[in-house]
Amino acid sequence: MTGWVPHAIWWHVYPLGFLGAEPRAADAPPVHRLRRIVDWLDYARDLGASGLALGPVFASETHGYDTVDHFRIDPRLGDDADFDALVAAAGERGLRILLDGVFNHVGRGFPAFQRVLAEGPSAPTASWFRLGWPNGPGAEPEYATFEGHPQLVALAHDEPAVVDHVVAVMNHWLDRGAAGWRLDAAYAVPPSFWAQVVPRVRAAHPDAYLVGEVIHGDYAGFVAGSGIDAVTQYELWKAIWSSLNDANLFELSAAFDRHDALLDAFVPLTFVGNHDVTRIASRLTDERHLPHALAVLFTVGGTPSVYAGDEQAFRGVKEDRAGGDDAVRPAFPDTPDGLAPFGWPTYRLHQDLIGLRRRHPWLHRARTRVVELDNRRLCYEVRDGDRALLVALNLDDAPADLPAPSAGEVLAGEASVRPEGRVTVPGHGWAVLSTTDQRCA
Known part of the structure; x- marks a missing residue:
């Protein structure tokens, strides 16, 4: 793990949507949109x-x-100069850039695949893909796809030329100032492929952060086998909103146990929203519990990521259909001044909790221990060595009286601390509290 990652908190932007690019590149003239993100960097900072x-x-x-x-930068977003300007402006504000690398599959227009279509089995790039020729060399081949989508042509990850290509791409953009990569659909790629790529990237860029998109399965095994730093923590994401919606905090407690086991091996990328899922403000059935979800995100171990718009309580439901991502990938105004006024209280809540997180960077690897639990009430301790905080959540209409051994002051949220080691949290309330001794009982 590189030295800067324990302090990292990402603001996640989907540029094509954020900047209002046309849905199809073939219909779009080149536009220098990428520099417009510069006008949002102070907001992110x-x-x-x-x-x-x-x-x-x-x-x-x-x-x-x-x-x-x-x-090549997508012409709908701009060009290399626009990318360089964004990297420079971000660096001036102390912001690093994480890029999204799609290395499991490519579009049908990818030149190496177009050469296969033009030249048949004898094409020098035929080995880049998983092909079949049932109708002979004059017909279009059968080819492996990503999850059945014919426009997404799967690469052959046992092909050395594909390894070389991915290494070259990753190093090229790291050389230009990126700080790391999110590896899209990493779960669909054999870990052995990444195990060939990662050492060559690290040799040139030892401080690069590499995180893979892995939805389910053996997270720790994937990290160990691939050599990457982390994977996306979808288990915790699901447990957060599901436990709040079902008033079943036992589910969240169980997820904490699994999360702690992962922290023994690596530090996951944690989130309550991203470009592929329904926004957290729409996912929760009771909007009063949005702060509870955020309190969990910013107190448990992990590298937190905030999907742009979630900090303004944007709504959006992902649907399983063509165009079903559009609602969670909207265009943003040119500058933050164009945001609606009702989202700013949620922004300030994020500021408070992120500020707390940054004042306690040890939370990056902190383990979680449940102090009190029932369906609607939870008090847990997060600890790393001698440093600890307490978090109290109440999903009930009535105030919750919870044990909070060694509770100190309220750092965020609302609670009344009593000298006998208990706290009272209002109905549908939450609180993060300091502790006054070395270890909670």
């Missing part, structure tokens, strides 16, 4: 973020995940 996690910015056919040129 003031939020408390230390980095900007960008969705796809490379030349693609539609949504960015059908790449056709990994070495």
